[in-house]
Amino acid sequence: MQKTPNSPSELNWDDLKFFLEVARTRTASSAARRLGVDYTTVSRRIGALEKALGALLFERSRANGFVLTAEGSHLLGYAESLENTLQAACEQVSGTGLALSGNIRIGSTEGFGTFFIAPQLSRFQERYPNITLDLMPVPHFINLSRRDADIAVTLERPERGPYVCSKLCDYRLKLYATTAYLERHPPIRSVDDLAQHSFITYVDDLVFSPELLYLERTVPNANTAFRSTSVIAQYTATLQGRSLAILPCFVAAPDTRLVEVLPDDVHVTRRFWIYYREDLRRLKRITVLVDYLKSATDQNRAFLMGEERALIV
Numbered sequence: 180m181q182k183t184p185n186s187p188s189e190l191n192w193d194d195l196k197f198f199l200e201v202a203r204t205r206t207a208s209s210a211a212r213r214l215g216v217d218y219t220t221v222s223r224r225i226g227a228l229e230k231a232l233g234a235l236l237f238e239r240s241r242a243n244g245f246v247l248t249a250e251g252s253h254l255l256g257y258a259e260s261l262e263n264t265l266q267a268a269c270e271q272v273s274g275t276g277l278a279l280s281g282n283i284r285i286g287s288t289e290g291f292g293t294f295f296i297a298p299q300l301s302r303f304q305e306r307y308p309n310i311t312l313d314l315m316p317v318p319h320f321i322n323l324s325r326r327d328a329d330i331a332v333t334l335e336r337p338e339r340g341p342y343v344c345s346k347l348c349d350y351r352l353k354l355y356a357t358t359a360y361l362e363r364h365p366p367i368r369s370v371d372d373l374a375q376h377s378f379i380t381y382v383d384d385l386v387f388s389p390e391l392l393y394l395e396r397t398v399p400n401a402n403t404a405f406r407s408t409s410v411i412a413q414y415t416a417t418l419q420g421r422s423l424a425i426l427p428c429f430v431a432a433p434d435t436r437l438v439e440v441l442p443d444d445v446h447v448t449r450r451f452w453i454y455y456r457e458d459l460r461r462l463k464r465i466t467v468l469v470d471y472l473k474s475a476t477d478q479n480r481a482f483l484m485g486e487e488r489a490l491i492v
Contacts, residue, residue, distance in 0.1 A: 191224075207221040225237065289316045290430050291429065347453040354446075
């Protein structure tokens, strides 16, 4: 039952930090780990906030964890706005350069995050040592509205939402095989010869973006011997020398064990988008990292398009 809320002067503003973490993780134990406290502290602070506001903010259940009530959902927007305002104010007071601090969580497609973004971030942290980074290279969609990440790098531009979005880069995929595979199998002189060969590709009904369904469009009725939801697993399987695979050049080109097959006839061009929530526009550390990644992709245009084999870091 709700009761009359106390005056704002009685509210412990630090409790909002606990509220935000529980709302984002949906469990007190996960929020406790992220905040560096114990479970009971989180539960106590949430209880204190609910008492101060005179409102139930979460429904607790063993199956679903902490689920926001209508009042909790309403508070979430205000709490996130306060958090962003405070962070922006701290950056303005502290200045720029080495004074920039805080955490940034980046969500990315699996291959690009692992083979391109991760190496680039080491140089970024040399420049901004007080910024901590969480990189999540995952083979699924990143939900910014649920605060899975602060910045997302995806194959598709978001159709709606309060986002700041821009094209990050184009990249190319080519057909690859090991030298051993080509020596043991029928020669490949034209696209027609590919009918005699087997391929590695995605699991069609589990892809998180239709942009990944390029094998069927490029080699219709291809014989698939191995399928995986992971491009890294596809790359590793290709190295075993039993099948061909269409792989991003930024994954395969640096590996001298792989060679291009019919590079003039079989190639696919895709693009990456980078975006973040509109309410993070004022945070200098966000815009600095986005600008850095754009500069890194510009510098590596030839590498991303499969024209160079070496990544520039």
